[in-house]
Amino acid sequence: MSISKGLVDIQLVPADWDYVEEGIENVIVSYHGKDPKLQGWVLRLTKCDVGADADVDSHEASLFRNKELQRKQDALEFAASIVSPIVGDEYVLPQMLVNVSTEFLLQVRENIESQRPTKRLAKCIDSRQSASMLTKEMISRTPADNTQDVHSVTVELKPKCMALPRSEFFAPESSVKHRVCWYCMHQYTLHEDGNVSKFCPLELFSGDRDRIARSLDHFAQSPNNNFVVFVDGRSVVDEQGKISDKCVPHWDLLRDTVADIAQKEDLFSRLQLVQRELDSFNIESVLPKYKHAMETGTLTTEEPGIGAWLNTYTEFRKRLDSGSNDDSIVSDCQAVMELILATTLRDVSVLIKFDSWPARNATDTSSLEHSKYTIGVVDHDPKKLSNIPKYHKLDRDIVATYLQHNPDEARQRPCRE
Ligand SMILES: O=P(O)(O)O[C@@H]1[C@@H](OP(=O)(O)O)[C@H](OP(=O)(O)O)[C@H](O)[C@H](OP(=O)(O)O)[C@H]1OP(=O)(O)O
């Protein structure tokens, strides 16, 4: 990984950028122009509510711009100094901040509008940002070698949960959290009874090749927005909304290859280990600590800057390295920050990109370079401290809804690490 901390000045032409994907907060556009410095890179542009950036020249907009720039610089530092040592340097994509003009942003906004999904249209590219993140392209429209009959294929995994919580401080009605993982319970809030996914993320993190492959099959049956396969830059599903051989060339081979990768790459075990340790208090006991820290002023409504994050991480690392299980020595503030770090890491996506995936008509798949891949995590900006009450409510709702549908403990399907 290489994270450049300065602000880079490059001439950006709106017509050179194509829509790739987006989440709640950011739109990703990829470069297809002629500048070799930008080829193979994407821009991550932040969004705002439609209309919120109407007056780009106001005093408020200028304050907002400075704050946003600081937040993005902190996010770069966060990636380099915290995410990178946790997951491994090799899994964090190279990134840098580039200057972007209002004209550039407004034109890109207009150019990509027709390609955006309806569910995301309440927000648009924020024309007030003065800098955006340039990062390595992980979803590509063209295969690396156009001379062969191959595709560019990227698999996106957003597993959302890596371990069962080990907190001993659960209310009696929450003890189910020791048996059923957060993702499996959440299914009952997100979907109708008959549509809950059979995918369990703990299977994906099991380290057992067969369990991993089976979990990918379950993921493919109910991909939702947690499992996406991009073929030549487009996300694909079959007519039933599933991932199968009908939409992905050699799906069985892809599933097996991804299972091998998930078993072999240290990323998965590192994410699981740190998730287990960081979530040791769980949101249930963190909410009172958060309230207490706010009342006593050890935490304020100001979101933590990079200095506070570095202290949190150093403190956490010291405890982890000493092998101490004594949670009583952890301050309220530290417990809250660790929970936020755990939530940040829980929400990352893992992208695995194959530059030369065999086309459907390829008979000898072994001769193609399908095993050459690039892997990285995306979406690791720190979550907001002010989300703590929301996380607590979500957690309670998830448990309550799960128990409504599964009141009988003997019939609950336990998750296994
Ligand atoms: O709350 P969750 O667990 O549903 O996660 C949200 C994600 O929903 P998901 O369940 O993955 O579809 C949600 O993902 P989508 O945009 O729905 O794909 C975001 O990642 C959201 O993060 P943020 O608010 O943008 O920082 C996520 O919010 P956080 O809870 O991580 O803040």
Ligand SMILES: Nc1ncnc2c1ncn2[C@@H]1O[C@H](COP(=O)(O)OP(=O)(O)OP(=O)(O)O)[C@@H](O)[C@H]1O
């Ligand atoms: N480097 C990249 N190259 C190609 N595509 C990417 C890259 N990074 C992200 N994407 C795609 O864009 C999507 C949205 O990106 P990102 O997760 O950064 O947005 P977000 O708004 O922060 O997401 P969320 O809603 O999960 O918080 C990802 O899910 C992925 O499909």
